[in-house]
Amino acid sequence: MVRGIRPHVERGRIVALRAVPCRYRPLTISPPLPQIARRIRGERVEAVRRLAKRVVLRLSSGEALVIEPRMTGLLLITDPPDREHLRVEWELRRGRRTGRLWFWDRRGLGTLRLLSPSELHDLEECRLGCDPLGLSAERWEELLSTVRRPVKVALLDQSLIAGIGNLYASEILHAAGIHPAHRTDRLTPPQFIRLQTAAETVLQTAIAYEGSTLSDGTYRNALNQNGGYQNAHRVYDRAGQTCPTCRRGVIRRIVQAQRSTFYCPVCQRPPRPGAAHVGRAGA
DNA sequence: CATATGTCCTGAGAGC
């Protein structure tokens, strides 16, 4: 999303920001959109970057527009999939060209916020955990071994690791050969190394493919084109199918913390119930 | 305090 909009948005000047009339419940926008519009009119977009699952437009004023698309939100620089789910429209000027940026959201769970520098700092440093890209295996271990949770659930906790969604959590654990119910405090150093490698590979590949357009067709890139990573999914939404990696296991679907998890019982052996772990003396 | 569950939203698809 960031790579798609950056060439059209970065170093542009915001001419106008407006809510698109919409029959659905309005998105969470804070402060209210007319106030944001007043405050950012005329500002230059200094940089467009990703912060975990959010898109950050850093403005010349030092403030930041933070867009959180959640599941069905899209940032588009071409015509949207339909008009009725359009929510917000930016008018931008780059040089002498005028362009538009749209926030389209079918389910309306996305958010738009204007943050002060200190609010952005608080989000980055206090509320969000570490980005999984560029994270060492040692840091993975430091972060995850402090909690006692099923590893799949921990991967989704944005205060620990920030940026992994449900689909990618299943794919990463499959690539790492780790069972989704494995408790984080019982993962071994070799497993943390595999987790680090798998996260890097799966996420970078998914980004290169421009994301996953699932059967509901929701996710599209900034040009309203399908992503390609859905064709590379090994376990997500493939329950009952033979695992494409080992060609032996039959992929299973389980529910953890109210979310679907998919895994291969052959590639991802459950942890041995009586597995020895270093405990306190006399325990 | 740490972990677990409930909630919001719309559209697709199942079942009758």
Added chain:
DNA sequence: TGCTCTCAGGACATAT
């Protein structure tokens, strides 16, 4: 055919 019901998963609020 047209209705009701369930499910999808982001983050956050509330419960245990």
